Amino acid sequence: MAKKTITSILRRLMPALFKNKKDIKLGFYGPPNAGKTSLANRICKDFTGEEIGSVSKIPHETRNVQFKEKVEISYKGKKMTFKMIDTPGITTKVDYEDFLKYKMNKQDAKNRAKEATQGIIESIKWLDDMDLVVIVLDATENPYNQVNITIIGNLVARKIPVLIVANKSDLNKADVKKIQDAFPEYPVVGLSAKYGKNLDEFYDAIFKLSKKVK
Amino acid sequence: MTKEGRRHLGEIKGFAIQFIPYSEIKSLGADDRIRKILNIVLGNNIIILQGKLKAEEESRLIGDTMAMIGHVKDFKGIELAVIGSDERSNVIDRFRKGFVNILSGGDVAAITIIGPASIVKEIKRNPKKIELLLNK
Numbered sequence: 001m002a003k004k005t006i007t008s009i010l011r012r013l014m015p016a017l018f019k020n021k022k023d024i025k026l027g028f029y030g031p032p033n034a035g036k037t038s039l040a041n042r043i044c045k046d047f048t049g050e051e052i053g054s055v056s057k058i059p060h061e062t063r064n065v066q067f068k069e070k071v072e073i074s075y076k077g078k079k080m081t082f083k084m085i086d087t088p089g090i091t092t093k094v095d096y097e098d099f100l101k102y103k104m105n106k107q108d109a110k111n112r113a114k115e116a117t118q119g120i121i122e123s124i125k126w127l128d129d130m131d132l133v134v135i136v137l138d139a140t141e142n143p144y145n146q147v148n149i150t151i152i153g154n155l156v157a158r159k160i161p162v163l164i165v166a167n168k169s170d171l172n173k174a175d176v177k178k179i180q181d182a183f184p185e186y187p188v189v190g191l192s193a194k195y196g197k198n199l200d201e202f203y204d205a206i207f208k209l210s211k212k213v214k
Numbered sequence: 215m216t217k218e219g220r221r222h223l224g225e226i227k228g229f230a231i232q233f234i235p236y237s238e239i240k241s242l243g244a245d246d247r248i249r250k251i252l253n254i255v256l257g258n259n260i261i262i263l264q265g266k267l268k269a270e271e272e273s274r275l276i277g278d279t280m281a282m283i284g285h286v287k288d289f290k291g292i293e294l295a296v297i298g299s300d301e302r303s304n305v306i307d308r309f310r311k312g313f314v315n316i317l318s319g320g321d322v323a324a325i326t327i328i329g330p331a332s333i334v335k336e337i338k339r340n341p342k343k344i345e346l347l348l349n350k
C-alpha cells in the first residue's frame with residue numbers, strides 16, 4: 001500500500017521518469033545524392049546486419065520513405081533504440097531529361113521523375129513526425145542552398161534537434177569547414193558513409209542530441 | 215538595349231523580372247501567398263520578392279511545385295534563394311531586427327528570388343554574393 005502511494009506521488013512529481021519510452025524516430029534528410037541512404041545503410045548494417053535501401057549514382061534512387069524499426073545502437077557502453085527513417089532527397093526541380101544522361105530510356109526517366117516528385121512531397125509531410133533529424137549534405141557541394149536552409153528552418157520551427165553531416169569527406173574536393181561555416185549554430189560532423197570514417201563522432205553527436213528529444 | 219544586344223539575348227527564352235513589395239503579400243494567408251507566387255512563376259517570370267516566406271511556407275511552396283511537375287506542360291520546378299539580413303548578426307542586431315520585423319509585419323530586409331527552372335538554371339549563393347545563371 002505504502003509502495004503504491006510513493007509510486008503514485010513520484011509519478012505526479014516526476015512524470016518524465018515514468019513516461020513510456022518509445023523508440024526515437026531518427027530521420028535522414030537532405031538534397032538528392034548526398035548519401036542519406038548510404039549513411040542509414042551503414043548504421044543499419046552495423047547494428048542489425050540489414051540495409052534500409054538501395055543506393056545509386058543516379059539521383060532520386062530513394063523515391064519512397066523507408067523505415068527500419070528497432071535499430072539498437074550501442075556506443076561506449078550506452079544503448080539507444082531508434083526507428084530509422086530514410087527520406088527521398090528534397091529539391092525544388094525535377095527534370096526527367098536529367099535521367100537520360102544515365103542511359104535511361106525516356107519512359108523510365110519520366111516514371112522516375114514522377115515518383116521523385118511524389119517522394120519529395122512525402123518527405124516534406126514526414127517532417128512533422130520526426131524526433132531527431134540528421135541533415136546529410138555532400139561536402140563537395142556548395143552548402144548555401146535554399147533547400148538546406150528551408151529544411152533546417154522547418155525543423156527549428158518544430159523544435160526538432162538537428163545534426164548536420166558533411167558526407168563524402170573522403171573526397172579531395174570535400175570541404176567540411178565550409179559546411180561548418182555555413183551552419184555555425186548547429187553541430188556538424190564530417191564523415192564518409194561509404195568508408196565508415198569518423199562514425200564515432202557521429203554516434204557521439206546522436207547520443208548527445210537524443211537527450212534533447214521531447 | 216541595342217538591336218545587336220537583343221539578338222545576342224535571343225538565345226535566352228523569353229522572360230520578365232517582376233518585383234513584388236512585401237506589402238503585396240503581407241495580408242495574404244499561406245495558401246494565397248503560394249498561389250500568387252506560383253501563378254507569376256508559371257507565366258515565365260522571375261520574382262524578386264521583398265522579404266521572405268516562413269520556413270513552413272517555403273516547404274509548402276516546394277511541395278506544391280512538385281505537385282505541378284508533370285501536370286503543367288514544360289514545368290520542371292523552380293529555383294529559389296533567399297538573401298537574409300541576419301546571417302552573421304549579433305544578439306543586439308537580432309533584437310533590433312526582431313523589433314523592426316514586428317512593426318513591419320515581416321522580414322522586409324530579406325530578398326527572395328524565385329524563378330522557373332526552365333529559365334533559371336541555378337542561383338549560386340554564398341554569404342557575400344548571389345549569381346543568377348540562366349538557361350540558354
